[in-house]
Amino acid sequence: MPMTGVLRPGHAQLRVLDMEESVHFYTNVLGLKETGRDKSGRVYFKAWDERDHNSVILRQADRAGMDFFGFKVESKEVLENLDKALKAYGVTTERMPAGEMMETGERVRFKAPTGHTFELYAEKNHVGNGLGDFAPEAWNPDQKGISPVRMDHALIYGKDIDGTRKLFEEVFGFRVTERVKLEDKTTDLAAFITCSTKAHDLAMVRHGEDDKLHHVSFRLDSWEQVLRAADIMTMNRVSIDIGPTRHGITRGATIYFFDPSGNRLETFCGGYEWYPDMHEITWPVEEVGRAIFYHDRKLNEAFLAVVT
Numbered sequence: 001m002p003m004t005g006v007l008r009p010g011h012a013q014l015r016v017l018d019m020e021e022s023v024h025f026y027t028n029v030l031g032l033k034e035t036g037r038d039k040s041g042r043v044y045f046k047a048w049d050e051r052d053h054n055s056v057i058l059r060q061a062d063r064a065g066m067d068f069f070g071f072k073v074e075s076k077e078v079l080e081n082l083d084k085a086l087k088a089y090g091v092t093t094e095r096m097p098a099g100e101m102m103e104t105g106e107r108v109r110f111k112a113p114t115g116h117t118f119e120l121y122a123e124k125n126h127v128g129n130g131l132g133d134f135a136p137e138a139w140n141p142d143q144k145g146i147s148p149v150r151m152d153h154a155l156i157y158g159k160d161i162d163g164t165r166k167l168f169e170e171v172f173g174f175r176v177t178e179r180v181k182l183e184d185k186t187t188d189l190a191a192f193i194t195c196s197t198k199a200h201d202l203a204m205v206r207h208g209e210d211d212k213l214h215h216v217s218f219r220l221d222s223w224e225q226v227l228r229a230a231d232i233m234t235m236n237r238v239s240i241d242i243g244p245t246r247h248g249i250t251r252g253a254t255i256y257f258f259d260p261s262g263n264r265l266e267t268f269c270g271g272y273e274w275y276p277d278m279h280e281i282t283w284p285v286e287e288v289g290r291a292i293f294y295h296d297r298k299l300n301e302a303f304l305a306v307v308t
Ligand SMILES: [Fe+2]
Pocket: 153, 154, 155, 215, 217, 266
C-alpha cells in the first residue's frame, strides 16, 4: 500500500444554520449514526462501516461551510514527526488538546495556503461498526436513509492551490492522480491528490476566494446504491445539484446535493484504484465538462459558483 503515515480523511466539522433540522437530515436522510453531543453543542456522527467514534461533526453557526478537515495518521510518533515536518516547512502549527473533540486524541492543526484549516490526529476511540471483530455478518440491517459506508474526501476551493498541493505532496507524501490545466497548459485549475490507493483523498479547485468548501463526499458500495440515494433525496425533497451521473475524473458515479444549510455533499461509488506507478492523468480545460460530468459533458452553473 502506498501509505504515507497519513491513513485517510478522518473528520470534517461542518457549520449548520439550524441544528435540530440538520440532525434530522444527517440522521434520517443521509443516514449517519449520531454518536454524541458535547458541552459546546456540537453533534457527532459516523457512517455505518466506520470504526472510529466520529467522522462528521456539526456546529451551529450563522453561516454554512467547513471549520476544518482532519486526517488520521498511523501513530503518535507519526503525528509528532509530521508536526516537526510542518514547522520545518515553515507552517505554524497549533495543538488541540485530547478531548477537545469527543473521543479524539490530541490534534495538530494548521492552515494551508488556500486558507483551509486542516488537522492531523492519531487517536480516536474505536466504537466498531456494530458487527464485532469475530466472525462478523456482512452488513448491519439497522440502517436509515442513504447510509453511506464512510466519509471519503473533500473538494476545497481557494486561490493558492499550488501551495496547498505542494504542502500535501512535500510534507505528507500525497501524490497527484489527476489535474485539469487552464488554457496556458501550465496552470492547474484543479488537482486531485491521494495518500492511499484511492483516486483522491483531497481535491482542490482554483477560486477567487479562500477557505471555501465545494463538497464533502460519502462513499456507497454500488451504482444501485447511488440510484437508491437519489430516490431517497426525492422522497425527502432534498435539493439536488446534479446527478446521478459519472465523473470523468476518478470515474466515480456521483450525486451532488445540498444539506438544509446549503453545504454541498456528495454520495458516490466506484472510481479506480490508484498505485504509485500509475501515470498522472491530465485534462485540458476544453474537456472540463466531460471531466467533471461525463454524461452532460458541460459544467452546470452551480459547480464553479456555489460554495460555502
Ligand atoms: Fe467528490
